[in-house]
Amino acid sequence: MASLMRENHPLTLKVMRLSRPALTETQLLLAADTGSPVLAQALREAAQRQPTQSGQILSDSHQPAAAQQPLETFALTEALALPRSFGAMFLGETFTAQVCVCNEGALAVRDVSFKAAVQTATQQLPLAETGGVQLAGGQPLNLQVSHEIKELGSHVLACSITYLSAQGERRVLQRSFRFQAANPLVVKTKVNHLARDVLLEVQVHNATPVPMALERLRFDPAAAFVAEDLCSLADTAPLWGSRAGFVLPGDVRQYLYRLRPQLAPEGSAPAGSASEGSALGRLDILWRGPFGSVGRLQTSQLQRKPPGTPLIEVERAWVVGDRVSVETPFAARLRLRNASDQPMAVAATVHPHRHPLVIPCGPARYVLGELLPGEARELDVEFLPLAPGVQRLGAMTISDTTSGYARELDHTLDVLVEN
Secondary structure: EEEOOOOOOOOOEEEEEEEOEEEEEOOOOOOOOOOHHHHHHHHHHHHOOOOOOOEEEEEOOOOOOOOOHHHOOOEEEEEOOOOOOOOOEEEOEEEEEEEEEOOOOOOOEEEEEEEEEHHHHOOOOOOOOOEEEOOOOEEEEEEEEEEOOOOOEEEEEEEEEEEEEOOOEEEEEEEEEEEEEOEEEEEEEEEEEEEEEEEEEEEEEEEOOOOOEEEEEEEEOOOOOOEOOHHHOOOOOOOOOOHHHEEEOOOEEEEEEEEEOOOOOOOOOOOOOOOOOHHHEEEEEEOOOOOHHEEEEEEOOOOOOOOOOOOEEEEEEEEEOOOOEEEEEEEEEEEEEEEEOOOEEEEEEEOOOOOOOOOOOOEEEEEEEEEEEOOOOEEEEEEOOOOOOEEOOOOEEEEOOOOOOOEEEEEEEEEEEOO
């Protein structure tokens, strides 16, 4: 509660933030700390006979002998305490305050008008405004103001009261209250490109000093994508009911989404939507704090650096067969697609020395022939593995012999080579 001095004004202004209460704590005088066994026994008996707020008598007769902390030494009481200051406020919460304008003089005050506004670093937002009223001696005027916090940093609650004194003089009473809005959640993202799809990793870090329960965490993709929540594959329980929904101070939760290009009705991707667009979507997060306080945060549009669009795409690469063994030739199959708007004469040249543990054992150059725009064709390349383990293979150059366009591939596939 913020209370201000009257300074020669018959009116006083008091502002109290309305927030969830907290359990009060007491400083206990433990019997073991007195040093006197006679006094310790007297204190213990008095504590057992003292009724609590609910009317029950605390007794440790039901406590086991090995109990280290009996009930009468518990620091939290049954009473709730109202906040003594504005306290910590976070982005996404709603700031609500009770305003009391009271005439503490003996004479009536006429034409009392009240205005309240919140000032941030970028804007000023009006919250409440009342017309002229008359307040008799000792009569209060109670109001409530609320504001959803959408900006970080310093906020100022500015209150202004104008009135006519008993002598008919127009007077103004102005007060301001400053508070800070902090970021409750730190959201970090990482973008990985998988052929034409996008894998979006999201990390949510609880930056508040209290635990929170994530009631909802939803990703709304941009118009160019369709999102698939890969977290639901590992945990089919809803976020609110699962253990992952409760986040302690400093804890981090990770989520994974797969974004697929939005397809047109005829089955082709809209021109320039997924390959050229940098907007991925937004995160909509709803959480609850202590005593069920609600907060909501919606991130700005998540951006990515759009990858360079290759004219010849490797849609898929896989091993032909079930297993790969050391010193046994096998074939890797690649599906190449003409992603340009012109016909292309596609050829592939394999580089044998970039990955010496899996060397090509077939031709060094493969000619696929002419590919029309959007057409795809498969290519089989033979390799010989020389060592067990997970090995990289498929360093090659794919080119268009007509236009001279060439694309270098460091590798196209990772395989598990068995003994």
